[in-house]
Amino acid sequence: MALKEPVLTKRIPTPPFGRFQDRTLIDYARYVATGGYEALRDSLKQPAAEVLELVKDSELRGRGGAGFPAGLKWSFLPPQDGKPRYLAVNADESEPGTFKDRLLIDFDPHLMLEGIALCMHACQLDTAYIYIRGEYHHQAKVLEAALAEAYENRIFGPGSIMGTVNERDPHCYVHRGAGAYICGEETGLLESLEGKRGWPRIKPPFPAVAGAFGRPTIINNVETLAMVPPIVERGPDWFKSMGTQRPQNAPPSVPASYGPKLYGVSGHVERPGVYEEELGIRLSELIEGLCGGMRGGKGFKAAVPGGISMGVLGTDQYDARLDFDVGRNYNCLGLGTAGVIVMDEDTDMVAVARNIARFFSHESCGQCTPCREGSAWIYKTLCRIEAGRGTTRDLDMLLELAGSMGAMPGTTICGLADGTNWAVRTILNKFPEEFESRVHPDPSISLPVAGATA
Amino acid sequence: MAWIVKDSANTQIERRDEPYLDEAMKAELEKTIIPRYPTRRAATLPVLHAIQHKHNWVPYQAIEEAAEFLGLSPSEVLDTATFYEEFFLRPKGRYLVQVCQSISCELLGHTKLLDRIRDKLGIEPGQTTPDGRFTLMTVECLGSCGTAPCALVEGRLHEDLTEADVDRVLDELK
Numbered sequence: 053m054a055l056k057e058p059v060l061t062k063r064i065p066t067p068p069f070g071r072f073q074d075r076t077l078i079d080y081a082r083y084v085a086t087g088g089y090e091a092l093r094d095s096l097k098q099p100a101a102e103v104l105e106l107v108k109d110s111e112l113r114g115r116g117g118a119g120f121p122a123g124l125k126w127s128f129l130p131p132q133d134g135k136p137r138y139l140a141v142n143a144d145e146s147e148p149g150t151f152k153d154r155l156l157i158d159f160d161p162h163l164m165l166e167g168i169a170l171c172m173h174a175c176q177l178d179t180a181y182i183y184i185r186g187e188y189h190h191q192a193k194v195l196e197a198a199l200a201e202a203y204e205n206r207i208f209g210p211g212s213i214m215g216t217v218n219e220r221d222p223h224c225y226v227h228r229g230a231g232a233y234i235c236g237e238e239t240g241l242l243e244s245l246e247g248k249r250g251w252p253r254i255k256p257p258f259p260a261v262a263g264a265f266g267r268p269t270i271i272n273n274v275e276t277l278a279m280v281p282p283i284v285e286r287g288p289d290w291f292k293s294m295g296t297q298r299p300q301n302a303p304p305s306v307p308a309s310y311g312p313k314l315y316g317v318s319g320h321v322e323r324p325g326v327y328e329e330e331l332g333i334r335l336s337e338l339i340e341g342l343c344g345g346m347r348g349g350k351g352f353k354a355a356v357p358g359g360i361s362m363g364v365l366g367t368d369q370y371d372a373r374l375d376f377d378v379g380r381n382y383n384c385l386g387l388g389t390a391g392v393i394v395m396d397e398d399t400d401m402v403a404v405a406r407n408i409a410r411f412f413s414h415e416s417c418g419q420c421t422p423c424r425e426g427s428a429w430i431y432k433t434l435c436r437i438e439a440g441r442g443t444t445r446d447l448d449m450l451l452e453l454a455g456s457m458g459a460m461p462g463t464t465i466c467g468l469a470d471g472t473n474w475a476v477r478t479i480l481n482k483f484p485e486e487f488e489s490r491v492h493p494d495p496s497i498s499l500p501v502a503g504a505t506a
Numbered sequence: 507m508a509w510i511v512k513d514s515a516n517t518q519i520e521r522r523d524e525p526y527l528d529e530a531m532k533a534e535l536e537k538t539i540i541p542r543y544p545t546r547r548a549a550t551l552p553v554l555h556a557i558q559h560k561h562n563w564v565p566y567q568a569i570e571e572a573a574e575f576l577g578l579s580p581s582e583v584l585d586t587a588t589f590y591e592e593f594f595l596r597p598k599g600r601y602l603v604q605v606c607q608s609i610s611c612e613l614l615g616h617t618k619l620l621d622r623i624r625d626k627l628g629i630e631p632g633q634t635t636p637d638g639r640f641t642l643m644t645v646e647c648l649g650s651c652g653t654a655p656c657a658l659v660e661g662r663l664h665e666d667l668t669e670a671d672v673d674r675v676l677d678e679l680k
């Protein structure tokens with residue numbers, strides 16, 4: 053399996069099609085000169101519903117972590133009622149190991165802007181807010197500049213080539229966050245956009261029905277939206293010629309893993325970076341084929357498939373296929389953001405677990421007791437084990453704590469708790485010896501026996 | 507950690523006559539930011555960013571001024587401001603050094619880097635040098651994992667950092 057031509061990285065030189073060092077910012081003029089905004093212009097000749105149908109047909113799945121089919125999400129919008137409807141673009145990208153959205157913003161911001169415009173047209177959303185994490189100072193500036201060009205060339209604003217959308221002039225704004233991972237969770241993002249603390253909301257209602265400012269809102273990841281122009285330009289069949297099919301005999305309601313995907317590879321590889329490949333590329337192909345192999349020729353030990361909430365792949369899962377079924381096939385949470393973190397044979401998995409647990413305990417927003425208390429407890433326990441003061445019982449407790457934190461049984465408001473659960477549990481279960489060799493058996497406790505001398 | 511409540515009951519609030527959110531800033535925000543949103547409250551983050559950009563931190567008096575400007579109560583703005591790690595409700599140093607401590611950076615040796623900065627500045631993460639020039643912080647993933655280890659210095663990203671780079675970057679600012 054190999055991507056025949058670059059799609060999202062068409063204008064961003066990436067091995068094997070180009071060299072990292074040749075990457076430069078594509079401005080409006082260069083974007084248009086290379087076919088940019090043509091998909092938008094063409095689709096404006098079609099009714100909005102047809103564009104939506106086309107995206108639905110492509111079975112494009114969200115690239116922000118959950119893999120929810122984008123077209124399906126768009127079709128949950130209620131009919132227009134004359135009042136505003138919003139698009140919130142998720143550029144919060146804070147999940148450790150993830151740096152792919154940044155690449156798109158850094159070098160080809162208009163691709164995402166065209167995707168935004170297409171989504172606004174297809175869903176009849178009048179205003180888009182790009183929620184970008186506060187730490188992306190440079191990227192916020194790049195986006196502001198690209199937006200200024202887009203307004204100047206009447207992509208957005210009064211007199212837009214889109215005409216009016218939802219009976220209003222279409223607008224697109226940058227909204228900067230201020231350093232909180234949880235604002236990447238879609239409803240935390242909406243709260244933050246509204247000027248409040250980024251506390252995730254209890255669902256339902258889902259944002260498509262009542263989102264930003266209580267109005268219907270679509271939330272999509274940067275990469276998901278950037279994928280829309282190529283799909284509109286070349287059609288669903290072309291898109292579906294890449295990636296992996298749904299499992300045999302599965303009904304069409306089970307989404308497959310079609311299309312190309314950005315893989316951000318970091319950790320112990322020779323040439324880390326963001327690469328584009330078809331969904332379903334094997335981890336080993338990614339490491340050896342694109343990243344120049346393991347760093348210093350070391351052996352492979354473990355990898356995170358896509359952001360630390362997804363858990364880890366073990367040493368024997370080196371050939372894992374990285375598509376949306378990676379969770380089901382290899383016992384981890386899922387593909388997530390496809391921010392792959394590779395670890396070599398010298399890696400201390402206890403330290404890895406401790407680092408990851410610290411992240412979640414630091415970033416828990418504190419609303420739900422299992423998440424707030426559980427993540428801090430797990431972190432402290434792992435610190436104790438790392439320092440050589442853990443006991444065998446701590447290991448059982450870690451598993452029990454992690455297992456009772458998860459959101460899936462419905463004990464917490466958002467998925468952060470579930471991420472903690474999967475990360476801790478998969479590391480512990482896939483590398484048990486490493487933990488066992490670091491703890492002591494419980495010291496025997498002698499309690500005075502009541503009435504023993506009587 | 508967003509949910510830790512600070513002991514504000516005993517804090518002496520310093521006030522000055524000159525407003526932090528001055529008329530020029532208000533006019534600018536009114537023109538460029540407020541029209542973007544259906545509510546004034548939605549402008550809270552942009553207003554706090556503007557205040558911090560100008561004054562290098564967000565004093566309590568500025569929170570009151572922002573609240574008045576946004577038509578909110580000071581406690582509502584304070585509630586928002588305390589949630590976000592980037593808003594400094596106490597003065598910080600002239601230069602902010604934020605070192606990534608998340609997994610990819612730890613795998614590639616952020617500890618050595620942090621030790622070097624500690625040594626050089628003579629402070630621990632969370633502290634400011636006595637001369638008020640540097641504030642050191644450890645932060646979570648900066649979205650630059652492919653070029654780990656990395657740090658943000660005054661909002662500028664430094665990638666693939668070595669100990670020699672640390673010396674150079676800090677010396678340039680001294």
Ligand SMILES: Cc1cc2nc3c(=O)[nH]c(=O)nc-3n(C[C@H](O)[C@H](O)[C@H](O)COP(=O)(O)O)c2cc1C
Nearest residue numbers: 114115116142144145146236237238272273276467
């Ligand atoms: C704790 C948490 C953090 C998240 N952070 C991000 C993020 O930084 N960027 C992102 O696109 N999605 C993030 N998500 C996923 C979003 O909630 C949402 O599913 C996604 O933005 C939808 O876009 P998509 O369907 O295009 O993927 C996060 C989810 C959780 C539970």
Ligand code: SF4
Nearest residue numbers: 417419420423464466
């Ligand atoms: S699960 Fe954790 S992060 Fe999510 S809402 Fe609850 S406390 Fe906040």
Ligand code: FES
Nearest residue numbers: 606611648650651
């Ligand atoms: S882990 Fe340090 S930048 Fe992502």
